[in-house]
Amino acid sequence: MNVILIAVIVLAVLGFVLAGALYVMSKKFAVEEDPRIGQVAEVLPGANCGGCGFPGCGGMAAACVKAADAGSLEGLNCPVGGQATMEAIAGVLGMEVGASAPKLAVVRCNGTCANRPRTAVYDGVKSCRVAHTTCMGETACAYGCLGCGDCVAACQFGAIKMNPETGIPEVDATKCTSCGACAKACPRGIIEIRTVNGDNKDAFVVECVNKDKGAQAMKACAASCIGCKKCENACGSDAVHVEGNVAYINPEACTLCGQCFDACPRGTIASLSIKGINRKAIEKAAPKAAAPASGAAACAAPKAPSKEWKPIEIKYDAALLPSQQVLLAGPKDISNPAPAAKETTFEAKRTDAPLAPSQLILLGLK
Amino acid sequence: MNKLVVSLSPHVHSGDSVAKNMYWVIAALVPALICSFISFGVGAIITTALSVVSCVFFEWAITKFIVKSDKCTVCDGSAALTGVLLAFNMPSNIAPWIVVLGAFFAIGVVKMTFGGLGCNLFNPALAARAFLLISFPVQMTTWPLAGQGFGSYLDAETGATPLALMSQAFKGDVNALNQLPDAWDMLIGNTGGCLGEVCALAMLLGLVILLVKKVITWHIPVSIIATVFVLTGILNLINPVQFANPVAEVLSGGLMLGAIFMATDYVTSPMCAKGQLVYGIAIGALTVIIRTFGAYPEGMSFAILIMNAFTPLINQNFKPKRFGEVPAKK
Amino acid sequence: MKTFRIGGVHPAENKLSAAEPIKVAELPKVAVYPMGQHIGAPAKPVVQKGDKVKVGTMIAEAGGFVSAPIFSGVSGTVLKVDTVVDASGYAKPAVYITVEGDEWEETIDRSETLVTLKDKPELTPEDIVNKIKAAGVVGMGGACFPTHVKLCPPPGAKPEWVIINAVECEPYLTADHRLMLEKADQILVGVDLLMKGGKVNKGFIGIEENKPDAIALLTEKAKASYPNIEIVPLKTKYPQGGEKQLIDAVVARQVPAPPAIPVNVGAIVQNVGTAYAVYEAVMKNKPLFERVVTVTGKSLAHPSNFLTRMGTPMSQLIDACGGLPADTGKVIGGGPMMGKALLNTEVPICKGSSGVLIMNETEARRGEAQPCIRCAKCVSACPMGLEPYLLATASSKQMWDKVEAEDITSCIECGSCQFTCPSHRPLLDNIRMGKQTVMGIIRSRQAAK
Structure with a gap:
C-alpha cells in the first residue's frame, strides 16, 4: 500500500513541478509574433518551394504582412497558389490585389543537335555554370544553351526537362509556376520569365539570344536570329525590335497577330501555347554551313552515352x-x-x- | 581533324586511383594473413576468403538490384578490403554463417544504406565486429590457440588471450600477468586471438608498405600507439601487479591492426594533420580506458567507432594551416 | 634545397624540348592581335582597316592604368578589326594584319651588342618604369599582369627584393630554360633594370634543380658582374612558379590572404621572360611583340622552342614541328597544369603564350569521376592550406557563405588537388566556379557600401 502511495505522490509532485517549469518557460521565452503571419501562412500552399523568393512559406507570410503594413502587396506573388492565393492573402490582410497576368518560363534557344553543329567536345563537370567558365561551349555559339541541365536541376516542380534528342530543355507549361529558379540558374540568361496571354498561355517568342553578327550567327546555328529586321518591319504594333543583332518581342505590346512568325526567314520565332511550341518548318537547305545531317550525327554522340562520349555523372552530387x-x-x-x-x-x-x-x-x- | 576536347585545367593526372589505394592496403595485409595461417592453420584462410567473397557479393547484389546502377563498384576493391578487415577481427574457428552475417551487416547496413563508398559514417568492418561481438559474445571471444598445425579450423583448441589475462589481472588475479607470453612471442604472433591480432611484426611491415606507397600518413598510427604506450606506462609504474607493461599492451590484441588499418580508414578519419593527431590521441586514450576499466578486454574497436562519430566535429574545428596565416617574420 | 612549405605535387616533368635551341619562327600570312592580352582593361585599337603598320607600331593603346598597349609584330596592312576566338574560349575583339615584307620601326635597335646599366648610367627609376609601360611589357609567365604596375607599389608597401621566377614548374614547358641558356647576359641586365626600377638593392633568381645547366651558367655570370643578384636553386616541386609559393621558397615569407599582395611582404616577383623583355624595351627600344614559345607534346614529331612574333596562329608553329598528329584530342595553350584547352588551333600567340601542348585522344580525356573517399590527398597537396574537397562540394551545392568562410578566395587555381585526386573528381572545376561567384558577391557587397 505504502509503495503505491509513494509512487503516486512522487509522480504527482513531479508532474506539478514540470508543469510549472513548462509554464514559466513558455511565458519567459515566448516569441512575440504578429498573429497575422500565422493566418497568412495558413492560406499559403505550404510547399516551402521558395518560388516567391523568400525562404519558405513562413518567410513569404512575414513579407506579406510587412508589405501590407507598408501599404501594398505589389511585387509579391505565390507562383504555386497563383492569383487565388494572393487574393486570399489580401482578404486576410484587408488589402486588394490587382490582377497579374500569367507568366511562363521560356527557353530562348532552339540550338538543337540538328540546328547547331558541334565543333568541340566538352569534358568537364556536367554543370552549365562550370561549362560557361570553360569556353563558349561545344558549338560555335557563345550565347546558346550549354545543355548541362542546371535549369532542370533548379526546378522544384518538374516543369522543365531536357529533351535527349535535341539537347535543349523544354518547359511544361501546365506545370510551370514561373518562379524563376531556372532563369536564375542559367548562366547565359537564356530563360525568360515571360508574360503570356490568358489561360491558354499564348505568346510569340524569338528563340535566340545570339548577339553575333548575322553571318557568324548563321554559321553557328541554323535556327539563329541574324538580326535581319524582317520581323520588326512586319510588326504592325511596334512590339518587335532588333537590338544588338537579335530580335526581341515585347510581350506588353504584342497583339499575337503572328506577322513576325510568318516573316522570319529562319524559323527563329516560335508560337507558344499551353499545348506546346509551334515552329515554322524551314527548308534546311538554305543555311549551308549548318549542314543539319552531319550536325545531327555529331550531336547524337555527345548526348547519348557512348564509347566516344562519357559525360561525367556524379551520382552523389x-x-x-x-x-x-x-x-x-x-x-x-x-x-x-x-x-x-x-x-x-x-x-x-x-x-x-x-x-x-x-x-x-x-x-x-x- | 578530330573535334578538340575542351576542359578546364589541370589537363594531367597523377594516375592515382581509388582501386590502387585499396589494393595496396590489401597487399599490406597479406603478411599478416600469412602469419595467421602459420599460427592458426587453414581456418584463417577459409574465414578470410569467405568474408571477402560475401562482402563482394553483398556489394554487387545491392548495387545491382537495390540501387539499380550499372557501375561496377566492386572493382574498386573497397568491398574486398572490408572483407579482409572483417575477417581479421574474428577468431579463425568462427562458424561460417556468422562470417556471412557480419559481411551483410558491414556492407548492407553500415556502408550501402549511407550511400556506398565514401558516405559511411562508421568503419564498416568495425561496426560489423561490434555487432557480432554483442550478438554472439561466446563465439566471438572463443579464440583458438596458436600453433595447432595447418589443418586446424572449427575443431581448434581454445584458450585465453593476453588481453583476457590483463583484464583478469585488473580484476584482482595476481598471477594473471605472469602467464602473459613474452614480448617476442607476441611480436611474431605466437599467441591466441583474432586473425589480425596475432603478429605485430606483420602489421608493422604493413605500416611500412602503406607509408612507402603514400597510402596513409604517419599521424594516426603513431599517435595511437604512442598514446597507448605512454598511458599504460604510467599505469604500470603506479601498480605493476595490476597493470601490464606498456610493451605487452602495445603488442597485444587488435591495437596494431586498429591503429594501422582500421583507424586510418579514409572515409571515417579526419582530413587534416592536426585533426588526425587529435583523433589518434583520443583513440589511444579511449582504448586504454576501455581495456583497463571496461567490461570488454579489447577496447580498440569501440574506441575507433566512438571517434568515427566525432570525425565531422574534428573536421569542422581543426583546419589545415592556411598559407600566410602567420607571417614568418615580424 | 629550398622550396615552399605547404603542399605541392610533382607531376612527370616531360621536358621534351629542353635540348632544342630556340629557332626563329616564320612570319605568318595574317597576324591576329586580340585586344585582351593582359589582366585589366582591354587595349583600345588605334588603327583602322587599310592602315599601314611596321614591326613595332602601336596598334592598340592601354585601356587604363592596369592595362598595356599592343604592338604589331609584323609589317603590312590592317585587314580588319573583328573578333577572334582566343585562349579564353570566347570570341574577343582583335586586329587582323596582312603581312607584307618585314619592315621595322627605325627607333628599334636591332644590333646584337649588349648594353648594360654601366653604359647608360643616366637612366632613372622613373625612366625605366615609363619605358616598360610604353613598351607594353606584361608578365610573360601566363598571368600577364602589367609589369609597370608591379613596379609602382601602393602607398605603405616597401619593396625589398626583386625575385625572378625562373622555376618553370609547369611540365613540358622549356621556353624559359632555353632563354636562360641563350640570353643569360641580357636577362641579368633586365634583372638589374627591374631592381633599379623598383628601387631595391637585392635580386634573386629562383631556378628549379631540374635545370642544372641554367643554374651553373647564371651563377657564374652573376658572380662575375652582379654581386647583388643571387641565384637560388630550388627543389623541383609544383606550383613553385606561383608568386606566393616562390616568395615563400626564396625568402621564407608568406603573403597573407587577399587583399594582401606580394609587395606587402617586400617582394616584387617577375618572370624571367619579363626580365628579358624589360632589357629589350629599355636598352633596345623594342616593344613587346615577340616571345619564346615551346611547342611540345608526346605525339608531336619534333617538339621545339620558337622565337615567334605575336599574332602568329598556333597552327603555323605546330606545322613547323611536323604538323598536328591525326590522333590529337586536345590542344592546350600553356602548360598542362594551368593551361587553357583551345577550341581550335588558329588561336594566335599572345603575350602570355608560354607554350602549345598537344595531347592525343587518350591523354585528352579525364578519368571517370568516382565518389570522394575522403582520403585527404587534396588537403595535403594544396599549397594554400585549403580543403579542396570541402570547397568543391560546397561550391557545387552553391553554399556561397560556407565557401567564403573557408577562404575560397585564397585559391590560386594551381590544380594540385585535382591532379592528385584518386577519385578523379573535378575539384578545380567546381572550386573555380565557386571562387568566381564569391568574388562577384564580394564585389557587389563592396559596391553596395
Whole structure:
C-alpha cells in the first residue's frame, strides 16, 4: 500500500513541478509574433518551394504582412497558389490585389543537335555554370544553351526537362509556376520569365539570344536570329525590335497577330501555347554551313552515352546524402542565423539554390 | 581533324586511383594473413576468403538490384578490403554463417544504406565486429590457440588471450600477468586471438608498405600507439601487479591492426594533420580506458567507432594551416 | 634545397624540348592581335582597316592604368578589326594584319651588342618604369599582369627584393630554360633594370634543380658582374612558379590572404621572360611583340622552342614541328597544369603564350569521376592550406557563405588537388566556379557600401 502511495505522490509532485517549469518557460521565452503571419501562412500552399523568393512559406507570410503594413502587396506573388492565393492573402490582410497576368518560363534557344553543329567536345563537370567558365561551349555559339541541365536541376516542380534528342530543355507549361529558379540558374540568361496571354498561355517568342553578327550567327546555328529586321518591319504594333543583332518581342505590346512568325526567314520565332511550341518548318537547305545531317550525327554522340562520349555523372552530387550533410556541415552551421543569405545582393544568392529539406535544417536555414 | 576536347585545367593526372589505394592496403595485409595461417592453420584462410567473397557479393547484389546502377563498384576493391578487415577481427574457428552475417551487416547496413563508398559514417568492418561481438559474445571471444598445425579450423583448441589475462589481472588475479607470453612471442604472433591480432611484426611491415606507397600518413598510427604506450606506462609504474607493461599492451590484441588499418580508414578519419593527431590521441586514450576499466578486454574497436562519430566535429574545428596565416617574420 | 612549405605535387616533368635551341619562327600570312592580352582593361585599337603598320607600331593603346598597349609584330596592312576566338574560349575583339615584307620601326635597335646599366648610367627609376609601360611589357609567365604596375607599389608597401621566377614548374614547358641558356647576359641586365626600377638593392633568381645547366651558367655570370643578384636553386616541386609559393621558397615569407599582395611582404616577383623583355624595351627600344614559345607534346614529331612574333596562329608553329598528329584530342595553350584547352588551333600567340601542348585522344580525356573517399590527398597537396574537397562540394551545392568562410578566395587555381585526386573528381572545376561567384558577391557587397 505504502509503495503505491509513494509512487503516486512522487509522480504527482513531479508532474506539478514540470508543469510549472513548462509554464514559466513558455511565458519567459515566448516569441512575440504578429498573429497575422500565422493566418497568412495558413492560406499559403505550404510547399516551402521558395518560388516567391523568400525562404519558405513562413518567410513569404512575414513579407506579406510587412508589405501590407507598408501599404501594398505589389511585387509579391505565390507562383504555386497563383492569383487565388494572393487574393486570399489580401482578404486576410484587408488589402486588394490587382490582377497579374500569367507568366511562363521560356527557353530562348532552339540550338538543337540538328540546328547547331558541334565543333568541340566538352569534358568537364556536367554543370552549365562550370561549362560557361570553360569556353563558349561545344558549338560555335557563345550565347546558346550549354545543355548541362542546371535549369532542370533548379526546378522544384518538374516543369522543365531536357529533351535527349535535341539537347535543349523544354518547359511544361501546365506545370510551370514561373518562379524563376531556372532563369536564375542559367548562366547565359537564356530563360525568360515571360508574360503570356490568358489561360491558354499564348505568346510569340524569338528563340535566340545570339548577339553575333548575322553571318557568324548563321554559321553557328541554323535556327539563329541574324538580326535581319524582317520581323520588326512586319510588326504592325511596334512590339518587335532588333537590338544588338537579335530580335526581341515585347510581350506588353504584342497583339499575337503572328506577322513576325510568318516573316522570319529562319524559323527563329516560335508560337507558344499551353499545348506546346509551334515552329515554322524551314527548308534546311538554305543555311549551308549548318549542314543539319552531319550536325545531327555529331550531336547524337555527345548526348547519348557512348564509347566516344562519357559525360561525367556524379551520382552523389544530385543531392547530399544525410551522412554527407553531417560530414560537410558540422554543428557550427546549425547556429547560423537564416537571414544571412538575404544580405547578398548578387543575383546568385542562396534562394536560387534549392537545398534538400534536411540540408536546410542542418544549415540552420529552417 | 578530330573535334578538340575542351576542359578546364589541370589537363594531367597523377594516375592515382581509388582501386590502387585499396589494393595496396590489401597487399599490406597479406603478411599478416600469412602469419595467421602459420599460427592458426587453414581456418584463417577459409574465414578470410569467405568474408571477402560475401562482402563482394553483398556489394554487387545491392548495387545491382537495390540501387539499380550499372557501375561496377566492386572493382574498386573497397568491398574486398572490408572483407579482409572483417575477417581479421574474428577468431579463425568462427562458424561460417556468422562470417556471412557480419559481411551483410558491414556492407548492407553500415556502408550501402549511407550511400556506398565514401558516405559511411562508421568503419564498416568495425561496426560489423561490434555487432557480432554483442550478438554472439561466446563465439566471438572463443579464440583458438596458436600453433595447432595447418589443418586446424572449427575443431581448434581454445584458450585465453593476453588481453583476457590483463583484464583478469585488473580484476584482482595476481598471477594473471605472469602467464602473459613474452614480448617476442607476441611480436611474431605466437599467441591466441583474432586473425589480425596475432603478429605485430606483420602489421608493422604493413605500416611500412602503406607509408612507402603514400597510402596513409604517419599521424594516426603513431599517435595511437604512442598514446597507448605512454598511458599504460604510467599505469604500470603506479601498480605493476595490476597493470601490464606498456610493451605487452602495445603488442597485444587488435591495437596494431586498429591503429594501422582500421583507424586510418579514409572515409571515417579526419582530413587534416592536426585533426588526425587529435583523433589518434583520443583513440589511444579511449582504448586504454576501455581495456583497463571496461567490461570488454579489447577496447580498440569501440574506441575507433566512438571517434568515427566525432570525425565531422574534428573536421569542422581543426583546419589545415592556411598559407600566410602567420607571417614568418615580424 | 629550398622550396615552399605547404603542399605541392610533382607531376612527370616531360621536358621534351629542353635540348632544342630556340629557332626563329616564320612570319605568318595574317597576324591576329586580340585586344585582351593582359589582366585589366582591354587595349583600345588605334588603327583602322587599310592602315599601314611596321614591326613595332602601336596598334592598340592601354585601356587604363592596369592595362598595356599592343604592338604589331609584323609589317603590312590592317585587314580588319573583328573578333577572334582566343585562349579564353570566347570570341574577343582583335586586329587582323596582312603581312607584307618585314619592315621595322627605325627607333628599334636591332644590333646584337649588349648594353648594360654601366653604359647608360643616366637612366632613372622613373625612366625605366615609363619605358616598360610604353613598351607594353606584361608578365610573360601566363598571368600577364602589367609589369609597370608591379613596379609602382601602393602607398605603405616597401619593396625589398626583386625575385625572378625562373622555376618553370609547369611540365613540358622549356621556353624559359632555353632563354636562360641563350640570353643569360641580357636577362641579368633586365634583372638589374627591374631592381633599379623598383628601387631595391637585392635580386634573386629562383631556378628549379631540374635545370642544372641554367643554374651553373647564371651563377657564374652573376658572380662575375652582379654581386647583388643571387641565384637560388630550388627543389623541383609544383606550383613553385606561383608568386606566393616562390616568395615563400626564396625568402621564407608568406603573403597573407587577399587583399594582401606580394609587395606587402617586400617582394616584387617577375618572370624571367619579363626580365628579358624589360632589357629589350629599355636598352633596345623594342616593344613587346615577340616571345619564346615551346611547342611540345608526346605525339608531336619534333617538339621545339620558337622565337615567334605575336599574332602568329598556333597552327603555323605546330606545322613547323611536323604538323598536328591525326590522333590529337586536345590542344592546350600553356602548360598542362594551368593551361587553357583551345577550341581550335588558329588561336594566335599572345603575350602570355608560354607554350602549345598537344595531347592525343587518350591523354585528352579525364578519368571517370568516382565518389570522394575522403582520403585527404587534396588537403595535403594544396599549397594554400585549403580543403579542396570541402570547397568543391560546397561550391557545387552553391553554399556561397560556407565557401567564403573557408577562404575560397585564397585559391590560386594551381590544380594540385585535382591532379592528385584518386577519385578523379573535378575539384578545380567546381572550386573555380565557386571562387568566381564569391568574388562577384564580394564585389557587389563592396559596391553596395
